[in-house]
Amino acid sequence: MAERRESKKKGAAKGPARDGATTEARSAAPTAPARLAVKKTYKLYLGGAFPRSESGRSYPVTSADGTHLANASLASRKDARDSVALARKAFGGWSGRTAYNRGQILYRVAEVMEGRHGQFADQLVAARGLTRAEADRIVSAAVDRWVYYAGWTDKFAQVIGGSNPVSGPYYNHSAPEPTGVVVVFAPQTAPLLGLTSVLAPVIATGNTAVVVASEAAPLPAVDLAEVLATSDVPGGVVNLLTGGVGELGPHLAAHADVNALDLAGTGDLATGFEETAATTLTRVLRPGPEADGGEDAWLDTDPGTTRMTPFLETKTVWHPVGV
Amino acid sequence: MIFEYAPAPESRSVVSLRETYDLFVDGEFTPASSGEYLTSLNPADEEKLAQVAVAGEADVDRAVAAARRAQETVWGRMSGAERGKYLFRIARIIQERSRELAVLETLDNGKPIKETRDVDLPLVAAHFFYYAGWADKLAHAGFGPDPRPLGVAAQVIPWNFPLLMLAWKIAPALATGNTVVLKPAETTPLTALVFAEICQEADLPPGVVNILTGAGETGRALVEHPGTDKVAFTGSTEVGRRIARAVAGTDKRLTLELGGKGANIVYDDAAIDQAVEGVVTGIFFNQGHVCCAGSRLLVQESIAAEFLPRLRARIEKLRLGDPLDKNTDIGAINSAAQLERVRALTDTADEEGVERWSPACDLPERGYWFAPTVLTGVGQSHRVAREEIFGPVLSVLTFRTPEEAVAKANNTAYGLSAGVWTEKGSRMLWTAERLRAGVIWSNTFNKFDPTSPFGGYKESGYGREGGRHGLEAYLG
Missing domain, CATH: 3.40.309.10 (Aldehyde Dehydrogenase; Chain A, domain 2)
Known part of the structure; x- marks a missing residue:
């Protein structure tokens, strides 16, 4: 904004004021701003890169009041398949990192996001018609959510797992492990805090994710992907698809290399996806009461382990004790 | 040098089989509405052991209603300590009658007596004993300060460890304040029916445990019944997929323990x-x-x-x-x-x-x-x-x-x-x-313990049975 104001002054000094021109003056001669804003192309985020959809398709995204904001990539079935393959490829490395390291990286996400606070607030004002103050509160809560889960990475195993006092001379303990590749259907009406609230627990626990962003408000998700890309989150740990839940969902629900689904943003499609997932016994987290409640429904600052345990397996290891 | 073994058979006399067994609903043995029976054989010699009733949809309705009534009026309201005492009592009766149950299990299932006697039965009693102790300590189990039972659980179990699988299903469900309708396997229903007698012997309130015998159709009617809050199944991956599909879109919770290729x-x-x-x-x-x-x-x-x-x-x-x-x-x-x-x-x-x-x-x-x-x-x-x-x-x-x-x-x-x-x-x-x-x-294999969570990754199912983890499947 500062730059644009400056150019206005220059224009005023040299000749007729462009921005301050009367309606008649505009209709008389087409005008352009002194500096044309550079608009962002919103792309997918796959394997750490930002490609367009392989289909070459895009769809218009509008603000809460119907103004055109941008064209988002309209991801295809092949993009969905590619994203699962990339998430699978990243799983061994991400789940194999130390819990401490995953915590450091998630905290870094919060740091980088905090630096882009204004950008995210602008997006929410546009996408959801929030006031600036409301938007600021949601962005702050989203940043804090990353901090929250950064702290969980090296604690949930102790909270959930433990040693089992079996009746015999055996060492026996149970520990949680990530289930694998999780498809996250982000909440439709909570494109930033809702998305953060469902994605952060999935990757905090060592899973890798394929995210299907809010269909109507995908832009905050793409901005978040840029934060992830610059926060040492390895490529492929989070893969972002923008597009139709109805188009992408059936393929992801049926995909044999997907281990779990978070159906938060699937609305009426949830039951069909759950039925499809049954074929490969893919774990399913059904949409809860908060799924359609807008960003405010996700303000609980202490969701506990409720969004982590659905994406964890318990492994129990036995070994005899003896000399 | 070859050692010959003389026959050393365990006596069958500890078991007194009835000719026919009816369904166990609301604390009583009652005939199936269809009047149908199936025969349970001894797989070791193909001799008939007993006739057992085949439950149909009407019987499932009746059992679910009895379980609901018992959950809402008695079992769900009882203090955890009292619930636990019923389970301790059941564990003790199982210990007392363990030889009888071991012989009956061997007759009905075909597995060696040294396994039923030394593995199955001790684990069955231990499982009830373990979960009995949880009943009044659920607030400390890590599922919130006031965890609530789900309601009525529909449970379907396989024939490979008939009574042990019953224990894995019923003990945690009852400890957490749920009531159950359980279907034992078509080929191994007899120890579950003796367990029903044990529930009577323990004065367990009617309707808390209901046992419906039958084959696949009975199981299907039970897991698809809209009146339950929870489905727990152990069996083949194929049937597990069908159940997961049937439960989709409902509020029912589901745990599946399916196949493996270890x-x-x-x-x-x-x-x-x-x-x-x-x-x-x-x-x-x-x-x-x-x-x-x-x-x-x-x-x-x-x-x-x-x-x-x-x-x-x-x-x-x-x-x-x-x-x-x-x-x-x-x-x-x-x-x-x-x-x-x-x-x-x-x-x-x-x-x-x-x-x-x-x-x-x-x-x-x-x-x-x-x-x-x-x-x-x-x-x-x-x-x-x-x-x-x-x-x-x-x-x-x-x-x-x-x-x-x-x-x-x-x-x-x-x-x-x-x-x-x-x-x-x-x-x-x-x-x-x-x-x-x-x-x-x-450096060991096939070891089991009530404190040790058991369950699979991938297509072996979801949820865990046993230990503190096993409570989660039955708490809301």
Whole structure:
């Protein structure tokens, strides 16, 4: 904004004021701003890169009041398949990192996001018609959510797992492990805090994710992907698809290399996806009461382990004790 | 030197079978509305044991209604301490009647008496004893300060560990304040019906436990009944998929404990005698009718030539025959249908060019029997390496490096169990960390305990049974 104001002054000094021109003056001669804003192309985020959809398709995204904001990539079935393959490829490395390291990286996400606070607030004002103050509160809560889960990475195993006092001379303990590749259907009406609230627990626990962003408000998700890309989150740990839940969902629900689904943003499609997932016994987290409640429904600052345990397996290891 | 064994049969006289058994609904034995019965056989000699009622949809309605009433008026309102005392009481009666139950289980199932007596029954009593103690401590279990029961649980169990699977289902459900409608397997309903008598003997309030006998249709009616809050199933992956589909879109909670194709990895530094023993236990325990059986032996190539002859020599010593004989190691296959499945799948090994070996072994003339079998030269794509046989058949594969062992072990749609045999601790932990399975037995196999969570990854199902983890499936 500062730059644009400056150019206005220059224009005023040299000749007729462009921005301050009367309606008649505009209709008389087409005008352009002194500096044309550079608009962002919103792309997918796959394997750490930002490609367009392989289909070459895009769809218009509008603000809460119907103004055109941008064209988002309209991801295809092949993009969905590619994203699962990339998430699978990243799983061994991400789940194999130390819990401490995953915590450091998630905290870094919060740091980088905090630096882009204004950008995210602008997006929410546009996408959801929030006031600036409301938007600021949601962005702050989203940043804090990353901090929250950064702290969980090296604690949930102790909270959930433990040693089992079996009746015999055996060492026996149970520990949680990530289930694998999780498809996250982000909440439709909570494109930033809702998305953060469902994605952060999935990757905090060592899973890798394929995210299907809010269909109507995908832009905050793409901005978040840029934060992830610059926060040492390895490529492929989070893969972002923008597009139709109805188009992408059936393929992801049926995909044999997907281990779990978070159906938060699937609305009426949830039951069909759950039925499809049954074929490969893919774990399913059904949409809860908060799924359609807008960003405010996700303000609980202490969701506990409720969004982590659905994406964890318990492994129990036995070994005899003896000399 | 060859030692001959004299017959040492356990007496059947501790069991007094009734000619017919009815459904156990609302604390009473009542006939099925259809008036239909099915026959439960002794798979070791094909003799009829008893007739049991076949429950239909009307009976399921009645049982679910009784369970709901009991949950809302009595069981859900009772203090945890009192609920726990009922479970302690049941555990004690099971201990008192354990020989009777062990013999009956062996008659109905065909598994050796030394297993029902020394494994199944002690674990059944221990499971009730364990969960009894949880009933008044649920607020400390890590599921919130005031965890609530779900309501009525529909439970369907298999024939391989009939009474033990009943215990795994009923004990945690009751401890958490739920009531149950349970369907035992078509071929092994008898110990569940004696358990119903035990519930009466313990003065358990009517409707808290309901037992519906029958076959697949009864099970389907039960898991699809809209009046329950929870479905728990142990059985085949195929039926598990159907149940998951049926439950989709409802508010019901679901736990599934399904099939497996467990790998038993033997490294070159393993204690060979112990590993041989563990591999034998891993696959021949309960005739291989074990979802977590170590049905794929992965032996390191450098020791395969030494290991396999010793394995065969050990298998030659196994005693197959009368399940009631205390010296019997391998009993009968549970049913004609299961014997046919084991035969059909094992025959694919011949078609696919796999080498097949069984010890010289006389099979009894009557009953359902299958000799212990070892398949060598098995490749990862062979059906006997991919599909669950659920019988005494071991598929042998080899590997060269630890990475290859892990890759082959994980190359399955299942993920229930795995074994690791090595004397090196760091290698054991490295391997256990990478195996995608719910239970890892290292330098042991097929060990179970009520405190130890059990359940699978991937297509072996979801949820855990046993331990603190086992409570989660029944709390809201």
